[in-house]
Amino acid sequence: AQSVTQLGSHVSVSEGALVLLRCNYSSSVPPYLFWYVQYPNQGLQLLLKYTSAATLVKGINGFEAEFKKSETSFHLTKPSAHMSDAAEYFCAVTSGGYQKVTFGTGTKLQVIP
Amino acid sequence: DSGVTQTPKHLITATGQRVTLRCSPRSGDLSVYWYQQSLDQGLQFLIQYYNGEERAKGNILERFSAQQFPDLHSELNLSSLELGDSALYFCASSVDKGGSDTQYFGPGTRLTVL
Numbered sequence: 001a002q003s004v005t006q007l008g009s010h011v012s013v014s015e016g017a018l019v020l021l022r023c024n025y026s027s028s029v030p031p032y033l034f035w036y037v038q039y040p041n042q043g044l045q046l047l048l049k050y051t052s053a054a055t056l057v058k059g060i061n062g063f064e065a066e067f068k069k070s071e072t073s074f075h076l077t078k079p080s081a082h083m084s085d086a087a088e089y090f091c092a093v094t095s096g097g098y099q100k101v102t103f104g105t106g107t108k109l110q111v112i113p
Numbered sequence: 114d115s116g117v118t119q120t121p122k123h124l125i126t127a128t129g130q131r132v133t134l135r136c137s138p139r140s141g142d143l144s145v146y147w148y149q150q151s152l153d154q155g156l157q158f159l160i161q162y163y164n165g166e167e168r169a170k171g172n173i174l175e176r177f178s179a180q181q182f183p184d185l186h187s188e189l190n191l192s193s194l195e196l197g198d199s200a201l202y203f204c205a206s207s208v209d210k211g212g213s214d215t216q217y218f219g220p221g222t223r224l225t226v227l
Contacts, residue, residue: 032213043115043203043218044156051213090156094212100169101216103156 002027004093006104014112019063019078021107023091026072033074034092034101035065044090050074061085086111116140117219119204125225131192134222138185138206144168145187146207146216147179151200162187163210194226 007022025031032051036044048059055067061084065076074091091104116139126132138145147159149172158171162181173179176194181187191198201221207214 034215036218041220043117043220044205044216045115045218046215049213049215100158100161100171100211103158105155 002031002093002095002102004091004102004104006089006091006107008107009105010108010110012110012112013081015083016080019076019081019085019109021076021089021091021109023065023074023076023104024072025074025091025093027093027095029095032094033065033067034094035059035063035074035076036090036092036103038088038090038106040087047076047089081109081111083111083113085109115217115219117204117206117217119202119219119222121222122220123223123225125227126194127227128194128196130194130226131190132194132224134189134191134202134204134224136187136189136204136206136219138187138204139217142206142208142217143185144207144210144214145181145185146205147173147187147189148203148205149200150203150221154200156203159189161211168210191224196226199224199226 003026005024034049035047048057050067058064088106094101118137143164146161149157159173161169179189203221205216205218
């Protein structure tokens, strides 16, 4: 079985501050991990994904995430928040093969000017 | 623009009715996924089709059904609608059967059941 937990349904940061969105996963086999972003009234868009290559994954819009097996974590970070980063972020996990992807409950990021 | 199209964008209907949501995947993608997003349940995987065949099933109600046609477009049929079925329904597509594939999401269909 696989699952993903996103800590904090709402996160607020000031513009220019560090963004840290937390994701912990559970998987019985080495996982594939994703971060998706959803802007209001839009579908989800892939930010980045981990597929067992480099543990530090760089994505679009300056985001990156680090896979830490010992902590079963895949936290999303961005050094400096921009107003346009305000959106909902979803962490997702799959064990590969033909297994379905399990999404977390999402974290809404608010950026304060 | 993800390349995935969904119609209609909005749908308002009454309890007990039946509706059909349509999805066209990105060119070349063989898998189609359906998701339901609501405030209380979050993003729930419903069902996946790969090249016309059902591949995986999630939390899909018996009142709901889907199919993928030879041209790879997919339809999600929702019947005997209840108030609780009001939600955003997303379709996504990917190149292959799943796993590490990136899923490309459509803009969604907002269903309101009155």
